[in-house]
Amino acid sequence: MQNDIxxxxxxxxxxxxxxxxxxxxxxxxxFKRAQIPLWFTEGFNPHLFMTFARPLSLGQESLCEVVDVRxxxxxxxxxxxxxxxxxxxxxxxxxxxQKPVHKxxxxxxxEYEIKLFSDSPDAxxxxxxxxxxxxxxxxxxxxxxxxxxxxxxxxxxxxxxxxKITVQDTYVLLHVSLTAGDQNNIxxxxxxxxxxxxxxxxxxxxxxxxxxxxxxNGEQFC
Amino acid sequence: xxxRAQEKLLAKVxxxxxxxxxELNSVVKNKAEVKLRYAFCxxxxxxxxxxxxxxxxLYSLVNERADAWCERAFAPWEDMEAxxxxxxxxxxxxxxxxxxxxxxxxxxxxQYELSYSNVLNMLDLGGVPIRSADRTDLTPIVVGxxxxxxxxxxxxxxxxxFLPGEGEEVTNxxxxxxxxxxxxxxxxxxxLREAAKIExxxxxxxxxxxxxxxxxxxxxTPKETAPATVKKRIISDLDSVYxxxxxVVPFIDIVHDRxxxxxxxxxxxxxxxxxxxxIYRPIREKSxxxxxxxxxxxxxxxxxxEVSLCSLSTSDYTGIESLIPKMFQWALPEKINVxxxxxxxxxxxxxxxxxxxxxxxxxxxxxxxxxxxxLRDAINKNVTEEEVLKTSAQAFRGGWTSVKLYFMMGLPxxxxxxxxxxxxxxxxxxxxxxxxxxxxKGKGVTVSISVASFVPKPxxxxxWEPQDTxxxxxxxxxxxxxxxxxxxxxxxxxxxxxxxxEGVFARGDRKLCNVIESAWRKGCKFDGWDEYFLFxxxxxxxEENGIDPAFYSNRRRDFSEILPWDHxxxxxxxxxxxxxxxxxHESVTTPHCRQKCAACGxxxxxxxHCDAK
Numbered sequence: 001m002q003n004d005i006x007x008x009x010x011x012x013x014x015x016x017x018x019x020x021x022x023x024x025x026x027x028x029x030x031f032k033r034a035q036i037p038l039w040f041t042e043g044f045n046p047h048l049f050m051t052f053a054r055p056l057s058l059g060q061e062s063l064c065e066v067v068d069v070r071x072x073x074x075x076x077x078x079x080x081x082x083x084x085x086x087x088x089x090x091x092x093x094x095x096x097x098q099k100p101v102h103k104x105x106x107x108x109x110x111e112y113e114i115k116l117f118s119d120s121p122d123a124x125x126x127x128x129x130x131x132x133x134x135x136x137x138x139x140x141x142x143x144x145x146x147x148x149x150x151x152x153x154x155x156x157x158x159x160x161x162x163x164k165i166t167v168q169d170t171y172v173l174l175h176v177s178l179t180a181g182d183q184n185n186i187x188x189x190x191x192x193x194x195x196x197x198x199x200x201x202x203x204x205x206x207x208x209x210x211x212x213x214x215x216x217n218g219e220q221f222c
Numbered sequence: 223x224x225x226r227a228q229e230k231l232l233a234k235v236x237x238x239x240x241x242x243x244x245e246l247n248s249v250v251k252n253k254a255e256v257k258l259r260y261a262f263c264x265x266x267x268x269x270x271x272x273x274x275x276x277x278x279x280l281y282s283l284v285n286e287r288a289d290a291w292c293e294r295a296f297a298p299w300e301d302m303e304a305x306x307x308x309x310x311x312x313x314x315x316x317x318x319x320x321x322x323x324x325x326x327x328x329x330x331x332x333q334y335e336l337s338y339s340n341v342l343n344m345l346d347l348g349g350v351p352i353r354s355a356d357r358t359d360l361t362p363i364v365v366g367x368x369x370x371x372x373x374x375x376x377x378x379x380x381x382x383x384f385l386p387g388e389g390e391e392v393t394n395x396x397x398x399x400x401x402x403x404x405x406x407x408x409x410x411x412x413x414l415r416e417a418a419k420i421e422x423x424x425x426x427x428x429x430x431x432x433x434x435x436x437x438x439x440x441x442x443t444p445k446e447t448a449p450a451t452v453k454k455r456i457i458s459d460l461d462s463v464y465x466x467x468x469x470v471v472p473f474i475d476i477v478h479d480r481x482x483x484x485x486x487x488x489x490x491x492x493x494x495x496x497x498x499x500x501i502y503r504p505i506r507e508k509s510x511x512x513x514x515x516x517x518x519x520x521x522x523x524x525x526x527x528e529v530s531l532c533s534l535s536t537s538d539y540t541g542i543e544s545l546i547p548k549m550f551q552w553a554l555p556e557k558i559n560v561x562x563x564x565x566x567x568x569x570x571x572x573x574x575x576x577x578x579x580x581x582x583x584x585x586x587x588x589x590x591x592x593x594x595x596x597l598r599d600a601i602n603k604n605v606t607e608e609e610v611l612k613t614s615a616q617a618f619r620g621g622w623t624s625v626k627l628y629f630m631m632g633l634p635x636x637x638x639x640x641x642x643x644x645x646x647x648x649x650x651x652x653x654x655x656x657x658x659x660x661x662x663k664g665k666g667v668t669v670s671i672s673v674a675s676f677v678p679k680p681x682x683x684x685x686w687e688p689q690d691t692x693x694x695x696x697x698x699x700x701x702x703x704x705x706x707x708x709x710x711x712x713x714x715x716x717x718x719x720x721x722x723x724e725g726v727f728a729r730g731d732r733k734l735c736n737v738i739e740s741a742w743r744k745g746c747k748f749d750g751w752d753e754y755f756l757f758x759x760x761x762x763x764x765e766e767n768g769i770d771p772a773f774y775s776n777r778r779r780d781f782s783e784i785l786p787w788d789h790x791x792x793x794x795x796x797x798x799x800x801x802x803x804x805x806x807h808e809s810v811t812t813p814h815c816r817q818k819c820a821a822c823g824x825x826x827x828x829x830x831h832c833d834a835k
Contacts, residue, residue: 014224017238022473029246029471029525032556046557059233087525089246089473205230 003039003071006100006222007084012061012209015091020055026089027067034087036080037073053104053221054180054213057187062210066221068100101222102215109161109214110180112188116172116196117205124199125165125172131195132163139194156194159186180213223250224319231305239473240268241302243294243316246471247523249281250317251291257401260284260292261315261325261348261362265332265340266750268296272470273478275532276331276368280389282466290397293317293325294470297340297748298347306347313347322348326361326400329393330381332370335727336720336750338377341366342742345380352739354382354427360403360410365396371424372454372501373680373787376727376734378426382410383417385424386790387454388487390463392422418447422455429789431732437773439731439784453791454501456827460487460508465516468523480528480561483517484508485541488824489534490815490834493591494602494806495633497679498534500799501792503824504832505815510541514548521558529553530561537562540833586617589628592636593643599809600635602802607647615654618661624668625651631698631715632676632690635807641698644671645705652710670712673702675721679728680787681794683802686779689725691772692718719757723749725775731786734774736767793824 011018018026028048031038040046053066071080077097084094118124131137136155143152161177178186188208196203213221224232224242232238253259262281264271271277277294284292293315298306306313312321322328328350330341345352350362357364366374367385374384385392396417403413418425428448432440444450457463469481488505489498508516517529529549533539546560553560590610591603598605614625629644648669655667675695678684690698695718706713727734741756741763748754764771779785781800788796798821805812812820815834825832 014242014244017232017242018473019239022239022475025475026246026471026473028527032525032527033522040557058238090244205226205233 004100005069005071005077005080006098007067007069007080007094008096008098009065009067009088009092009094010061010063011056011065011092012063013091015089016059016061018092019058020052023056024050024052026092030084030087030089030092031069034080034083036069036083037071037075039070039072051104054107054110054185056210057189057208060188060208060210063095064210064213064221066104066213068104098222105182106215107181107213107221108179108216109177109212109218110210111175111177111212111214113209113211114174114176114188114192115168115205115207116174116192116203117170117207118172118201118203120201121167121170121172123201124196124203125167127199128165128172128174128195131197132160132165137191137194139190141190156186156191159184160191224314227309227311228314228319231302231309231311234305235301236299237268237474240296240299241316242473243319245473246525247468248294248317248470249285249291251285253291253318253320256291257289257404258291258327258397259320259325260290260327260329260397261295261322262292263295263322263328263330263341263344265297265330265337265344266334266748267299268472269474269476271296272472272476274331274333275482275484276389278466278469278482279464280329280393281470282468283390283464284393284397286464287394287397289401291317293320295322295344295348297337297344300748300754303343303347312349313344323350323362326363326404327365327397328362329365329367331368332366332374332377333368334750335370335376335724336755338727338738339742339746339749341377342380342739343747352742353379355379357382358410360408360413361400363400363410363413369497369501370728372497372790372792373729374424374426375431375732375786376730376738378732379735379739381426382414383423383425385422385455386452386792387422388457389455390457392420392455395420396423415447418449421453424452424790426732431786433733437733439786442784442789444789451789451791454793454827456504456793457487457506458828458831460484460506461512467516467519469520469526471524471526478530479526480530481517481520481524481526482530482532483513483520485513485531485533485536485539485545486833487533488832488834490538491535491604492602492802492812492814492820492822494600494683494802495591495630495676495678497682500681500794500822500824502534503793503822504828505834506828507540507833510545510548513541513545517549518552521553521556527557528559528561530563532563586622586624587626587628588613590647591628591630592633592640593629593645593647594640596809597633597636597640597643599811600806601630601633602806602811604811604814607650610647611650611654614651615658618655618658618667621662623655623662623665624670626670626672627651629671629673630676631673631702632695632721634676634678634684634687635809636690636698638698638701641701642705644673644702645707645711648706648711649708652708667710668712669710670714673699673713673715675716675718677721677725677728680785681792681799683799683806685729685785685799686781686783686803688778689722689775691776692722695721717752717755720750720752720755722771722775723757723760726771727774729786730774733767733769737763737769740766793822793827795821795823798822 051068137157159179163176295315365383366381371384371386428446430443486507488503592598678687744759
């Protein structure tokens with residue numbers, strides 16, 4: 001459809017506590033307040049046609065969230081962006097509006113910047129490094145077998161495409177690139193739980209920021 | 223803004239967005255630039271509190287002032303409370319993240335008797351001594367309002383001030399006074415002495431209550447600057463009174479997640495069991511232009527796709543016929559649903575139903591309240607069986623396949639025959655469905671009957687009546703079930719234990735303050751939530767304080783008895799309530815206020831004016 005548009009936005013700060021379901025409601029109200037002429041479904045209960053590329057987990061921040069909508073009136077992308085940013089709550093900001101190029105299903109990789117705060121960041125860094133170095137990174141993943149909910153053990157080492165780890169004064173800084181998409185999406189929380197499993201002292205705080213979403217060939221999703 | 227330590231807790235709780243603040247339209251000011259900080263507290267969960275219209279009004283009203291900042295606080299859920307206590311962190315207001323103890327004024331709305339334990343819990347979590355006498359500094363001043371302020375006696379020891387009546391004007395007057403006293407470095411007693419002179423301000427500590435040997439009240443004696451009776455405040459002109467242009471829009475789903483336009487205050491009906499029908503009198507209506515403008519404005523500023531009209535009985539609003547087309551004009555193109563709750567069966571017209579079909583179809587609920595005409599006459603619920611059946615048939619023809627019916631159990635003069643009548647009426651509604659020749663194929667009908675336990679309340683004709691005991695209620699519930707013969711009728715009811723406790727506090731006196739504190743110390747909180755209600759702890763608390771709860775709930779009062787709320791003046795004459803009580807026992811109805819003014823007395827609050835006259 002030629003009127004389809006793609007909106008990139010950031011969701012940072014306190015907005016990380018807005019769940020995906022709540023975000024959908026929040027967005028649709030913002031579109032309404034901003035008076036963006038958008039297409040509604042035509043069923044008995046018309047609702048705003050709106051597709052999010054990949055849901056973000058509660059508690060994680062992101063610089064690269066995506067929502068697709070369908071414009072039914074005249075409005076420049078610049079105007080749309082300005083109006084949306086006036087209507088959105090603090091900590092959710094539209095960074096660009098464009099015509100969609102790729103399909104959301106083409107998303108294959110996500111990059112994260114993770115900060116793990118700890119009293120002993122050096123030890124924590126070593127612990128994570130040895131976790132990466134092990135032949136396997138096994139996690140328990142919730143899955144469905146038919147209708148039954150099961151937990152199965154899987155090795156996610158193949159899903160870790162690259163990583164870089166350094167120690168800052170109070171935290172461990174980890175850049176990691178993980179497979180993403182409908183089939184083999186890996187939540188970084190799952191990876192972290194496996195990597196820090198053997199760490200004896202408490203991790204005070206974990207900040208997870210999604211920085212990029214990419215295609216299979218490493219190109220930026222746009 | 224939350225501190226890092228506060229944020230750390232959020233990672234560990236359910237629904238963290240309850241505790242973050244930062245919602246659209248929430249107000250953040252610089253605390254160094256305001257003279258007074260007000261914490262508006264709702265003693266229940268965020269989802270319930272954020273649905274409350276009164277809080278939205280007062281929040282915006284106070285924040286209109288440049289010299290004051292109003293913030294919000296709610297009862298934290300169990301997981302958050304545990305984390306706060308474990309980490310020795312105080313309950314904070316959402317906008318600043320500051321502890322309740324840092325505020326100048328802490329306001330609680332008392333919507334429901336079973337939220338009393340939460341008030342104590344929130345004060346304690348916020349670092350504020352729970353008893354008024356233990357708060358010796360000028361600030362914080364703890365203020366209570368809402369419907370339960372019409373008999374706040376069970377909470378008298380914990381509050382500095384109660385505000386019976388409507389808060390739009392008196393809140394600002396009280397804020398002005400407290401700012402003045404802060405600036406001159408005054409003390410709490412001097413402030414309260416001045417506050418008690420403001421009309422509609424009740425300072426409970428300025429009244430001595432003495433009791434007879436049988437536990438009834440001997441006298442209520444005012445002292446200091448307190449008047450003998452405190453007259454509730456009302457807003458005279460609803461068209462000019464402040465109404466917010468913005469609501470805070472929550473991130474999480476709350477109970478009533480929509481814009482709300484208030485259409486009128488008071489009620490013309492005079493149902494004898496209904497406290498709201500009496501304490502909000504006299505009738506004052508907003509013009510349909512005002513309602514329409516305010517509704518549109520709120521939808522624009524919030525982005526809500528639903529707006530609800532708010533009043534005690536929407537179809538009694540004289541402007542309804544002109545309002546609906548006006549609202550539909552902008553709401554339909556913008557795909558905004560207009561919800562009309564509280565319609566009555568006796569004036570629910572075919573035309574109105576046609577209009578309603580233009581928007582989303584919601585459930586249909588009727589409230590006959592009682593099963594037989596005799597009892598409906600006794601409670602002055604002027605709805606006939608014929609009207610219920612006619613409207614149900616109309617609804618079934620309109621495509622509805624389920625109807626909800628609300629009833630009460632334990633009403634004065636009620637017999638088992640009246641209880642069986644509930645089941646019979648529901649059966650007749652089921653039969654109406656099958657009489658409809660165009661009924662949808664392959665679809666059955668569901669009639670849900672929800673039966674609440676009647677709780678006698680102050681300022682109603684039934685304020686002298688004994689409440690049914692829990693045993694009587696259980697027997698009646700059994701009788702009802704035995705009289706339901708089809709699965710098409712679904713029955714649900716309230717827990718009789720919570721109704722019993724609600725009844726004790728509704729008509730309680732100051733002797734109950736100690737009981738509430740004891741129960742809270744034993745861990746009672748969220749008493750309105752079945753999963754948290756600790757009935758046995760409450761019974762222990764009564765026992766330890768030598769109080770028989772049945773004295774308050776199950777005892778018939780003599781008309782001559784001094785009632786704990788007699789020194790509060792809600793405009794309604796006590797003699798009028800007594801006449802209404804006697805008529806109830808003779809099953810004699812009273813026409814509604816537009817048919818004939820019953821001279822209840824409330825119009826005196828508004829210079830003799832009442833919109834029903």
